[in-house]
Each structure stands twice: as structure tokens, then as C-alpha cells.
Amino acid sequence: MKVIQKTVLGVAGLALLGGAAPAYAAGSQQVQDVQVQAAPKYKILKNLSYSGPGNMPLRLGYYNKSKDAGFGWTKIKNKHNITKYSAVQALTKSPNRKKVPKSKASYSLTAYAGKYKCSRGVCRLVKQYKVTATVNEEHKGGSKYKFGVVTEHIIGPERAPNWVTKSLVKLNKKGGRAATAQKVNGESLVGSYKPLTKTVKANKAAAADLDYRGSYKLMK
Structure with a gap:
């Protein structure tokens, strides 16, 4: 009985991490039940580009608020x-x-998102957040896939303002190229690989394309 239990758990472990489980008899209902119950939260939603080796899986995961x-x-x-x-x-x-210090295969990655207020062609930095993500490169249970993204959040409030997501989406699309233009009037979200100055001049022609932007470096 102990041998059977270990086999079932081993198959479930592979299923959790997206690995291929060995072929067992179709009548092994116990194995099938374990896979169905345990696998959903480990489902890979997307393999993301990664600055380390290979890609980085984003799994469905779960969240228990209590x-x-x-x-x-x-x-x-x-x-x-x-x-x-x-x-x-x-x-x-x-x-x-x-x-990540003292970890086996965990890494932290950071970026920055900032908000400018623009008036008469001059934009002043009014808010910025450091954003951090933690990933785990370990291949658990014999899986060919990394464990993946563990979490991502801003340093500060627990929940990021909606504009942070918009800023990061633009950063991903543009590849982090430095933003040099703002709206002439109103609010703009800007970032860069290089530190941003507290005040920048607006570039009306490029403003529409650069309303939202993230940064991988601290904005000053």
C-alpha cells in the first residue's frame, strides 16, 4: 500500500508542475482524481519572456485572502x-x-512607474512606485518547466493604482525605451531605463504615443 501511495503522489507532483506523468492503466481512478483536484492552480497560462535563461511560466496560482x-x-x-x-x-x-539571498533558485526583478502632471508644456513628476516581482527557476518534481512567477507588487500600498498596470503594459510593448515626451497639459505616465528628472519639457508631437510608460530604473 505504501508503494502505491508514493506512486500516486509522484504522479500528482508532476501534474502540478506541468510535467508529463508516466502512463498508467486507464482504470487507475485514484491517480486521475488526484491529478484533477491538484493540477488547476499549477496550470501555465503563458510562458513569458525572461531576462534570465529560457522563458518564465505564469501559472494560474491561487489567493486565499483570509x-x-x-x-x-x-x-x-x-x-x-x-x-x-x-x-x-x-x-x-x-x-x-x-x-534572492539564501534562496535556491529565486530571483527578484524590479521596474519603476511614474506619474507626471503637465501644464503649458512643462511636466513635473508627482508620483512614482517601485515594482518588484519574484520568480522561481527551480524545476520541481522532474518537470521540464520552471516553477515560474511567484508574485508581483508595488512597494507601498498592497494594491497598485490602475495606472501602474497601464504603465507596465506600455513598457513591455516599447521594450523600456526612454520616454522623452509628455502631454502639453494634463497627466502623463512616463518611465525610462535611465533616471527621470523631476521636470521635463513636453513634446506635443509624440505625446499620444507616450502617455503611459514604465521604467526599470529609479525616477528622481
Whole structure:
């Protein structure tokens, strides 16, 4: 009986991490039940571009508010209000990638999103957030896939303002190129690989394309 239990758990472990389970008899209902019950939260929603080796899986994950526990897309969206896959990919592509101290295969990645207020062609920085993501490169249970994105959030409030997602989506689309233009009047979200100055001059011609932007470096 112990041998059978270990076999079932081993198959379930592979299913959890997207690995291929060995072929067992079709009548093994116990194995099938374990796979169905355990696998959904480990489903890979998308393989994201990654500044480290290979790609980085974004799994469905889960979030339990009462226990403040979870990981993956469900936690990122429901707890931290980052609401687009591409906003997560903006972080996994970040060149600011560092090993998490004392971890086996976890890395942190960072970016920045900032808000400018523009008037008469001059834009002043009024708000910025540092955004951080944690990923795990470990291949667990013999899976060919990494564990993937653990979480992503801003440093500050638990839930990011909606404009942070918009900024990161634009950052992912533009590849993090420096923003040099703003709206002549109104609010603009801007970022860059280089530190942003507190005040920038607006560029009316390019403003429409650069309303939202994220940054991988601190805005000053």
C-alpha cells in the first residue's frame, strides 16, 4: 500500500508542475482524481519572456485572502491589482535581476512607474512606485518547466493604482525605451531605463504615443 501511495503522489507532483506523468492503466481512478483536484492552480497560462535563461511560466496560482497565502496570476491580480499578463512580462524582462539571498533558485526583478502632471508644456513628476516581482527557476518534481512567477507588487500600498498596470503594459510593448515626451497639459505616465528628472519639457508631437510608460530604473 505504501508503494502505491508514493506512486500516486509522484504522479500528482508532476501534474502540478506541468510535467508529463508516466502512463498508467486507464482504470487507475485514484491517480486521475488526484491529478484533477491538484493540477488547476499549477496550470501555465503563458510562458513569458525572461531576462534570465529560457522563458518564465505564469501559472494560474491561487489567493486565499483570509490566510494571506497564494502565488501566481490569481494572487497578482486579486491582491495586488496588476491586471495584465504583459504587465507581468514587463517585470520578467527587466535587466534588474538579482538572486534572492539564501534562496535556491529565486530571483527578484524590479521596474519603476511614474506619474507626471503637465501644464503649458512643462511636466513635473508627482508620483512614482517601485515594482518588484519574484520568480522561481527551480524545476520541481522532474518537470521540464520552471516553477515560474511567484508574485508581483508595488512597494507601498498592497494594491497598485490602475495606472501602474497601464504603465507596465506600455513598457513591455516599447521594450523600456526612454520616454522623452509628455502631454502639453494634463497627466502623463512616463518611465525610462535611465533616471527621470523631476521636470521635463513636453513634446506635443509624440505625446499620444507616450502617455503611459514604465521604467526599470529609479525616477528622481
